[in-house]
Amino acid sequence: TALRHAICHEYGIWMRDERGLSDATIDARLREARCFLDWYCDRSGADGLRGLAVRDIDLYMDVRARGLRRISLAASAAWLRSLLRYLHQSGRVPTDLSAQVIGPMLYAYENIPSILERGQIDMVLEATSRDRSPRGLRDHAILLMLAIYGLREGEICNLRLDDIDWRADSLRIRHTKTNACSYMPLLTPVGDALLNYLRLGRPQVDCREIFLRSFAPYTRMKNLYGMVDGRLAAAGVTPVGKRGPHIFRHARAVELLRASVPQKIIGDVLGHRSTESTNAYLKLATEDLRAVALDVPGSEVLS
Numbered sequence: 001t002a003l004r005h006a007i008c009h010e011y012g013i014w015m016r017d018e019r020g021l022s023d024a025t026i027d028a029r030l031r032e033a034r035c036f037l038d039w040y041c042d043r044s045g046a047d048g049l050r051g052l053a054v055r056d057i058d059l060y061m062d063v064r065a066r067g068l069r070r071i072s073l074a075a076s077a078a079w080l081r082s083l084l085r086y087l088h089q090s091g092r093v094p095t096d097l098s099a100q101v102i103g104p105m106l107y108a109y110e111n112i113p114s115i116l117e118r119g120q121i122d123m124v125l126e127a128t129s130r131d132r133s134p135r136g137l138r139d140h141a142i143l144l145m146l147a148i149y150g151l152r153e154g155e156i157c158n159l160r161l162d163d164i165d166w167r168a169d170s171l172r173i174r175h176t177k178t179n180a181c182s183y184m185p186l187l188t189p190v191g192d193a194l195l196n197y198l199r200l201g202r203p204q205v206d207c208r209e210i211f212l213r214s215f216a217p218y219t220r221m222k223n224l225y226g227m228v229d230g231r232l233a234a235a236g237v238t239p240v241g242k243r244g245p246h247i248f249r250h251a252r253a254v255e256l257l258r259a260s261v262p263q264k265i266i267g268d269v270l271g272h273r274s275t276e277s278t279n280a281y282l283k284l285a286t287e288d289l290r291a292v293a294l295d296v297p298g299s300e301v302l303s
Contacts, residue, residue: 001037001038007087012026012030014086014090028079029079029083032083035064036083049087057080057084080101082098085098115254116237116248120237123236124143127234128140135214137201138201138202143231146224146248148187152176155173160210161209165186169185169186170183171190197210198210228248
């Protein structure tokens with residue numbers, strides 16, 4: 001409807017200009033906004049937004065709960081709260097209903113992916129390196145970047161040709177969650193794999209993103225889950241739990257911890273703003289965290 005389009009357009013501008021949110025975050029919140037506004041306008045009509053009430057919020061969350069995991073429903077609740085705050089601030093809804101959105105209770109670190117051991121990562125890289133097809137060259141370069149740098153899926157998919165400085169052996173990374181940029185050293189294995197793909201595997205098209213689909217239309221890759229899952233299976237590696245690209249990121253964090261790298265530096269490598277974000281990736285490395293624990297001054301037992 002025209003109302004939905006107008007609200008989403010204004011909401012997107014507000015998130016970008018007033019809140020400074022990343023494009024990925026804005027896209028996710030706009031998807032939820034469209035879903036909610038479509039649902040509400042179908043029930044109440046295009047002119048009924050000022051009559052939005054708590055009962056409507058509860059009904060919508062009941063509808064959204066069907067078929068969603070708790071972690072996904074919690075995200076939907078958070079995005080709906082953001083929309084409701086905006087609707088109130090912009091004067092479209094007289095009351096701030098954001099506090100009335102009830103999502104599921106989540107527990108700290110409950111959604112941590114399973115961890116890959118170094119031997120398993122080596123098996124996946126070795127198996128993929130034997131595939132010299134254009135697709136194999138692409139996948140090997142991506143897997144190396146996941147394993148060595150611990151990058152997010154979006155950071156790899158959005159990597160562009162001009163992000164590589166071959167003279168300075170440097171790689172510019174645009175962090176999808178913070179909108180900030182950082183620079184990584186272009187390590188030899190990654191540089192060689194990228195060159196092999198660019199020379200022998202990448203389709204000759206005008207698209208500036210590095211990693212493209214292996215079949216026409218040759219547009220940038222938008223997700224890596226299917227590729228990673230397929231390469232894990234081909235290598236005979238079966239992790240417990242999730243099998244997407246994020247398990248490489250978690251494994252890299254644990255490797256750095258085991259190498260006695262300070263947690264602050266691990267967070268910097270992963271592009272985290274807070275230590276809480278880094279803690280989530282290190283949750284499964286309980287024994288390693290115990291090994292680097294520090295004594296607290298004044299904690300001696302008095303006799």
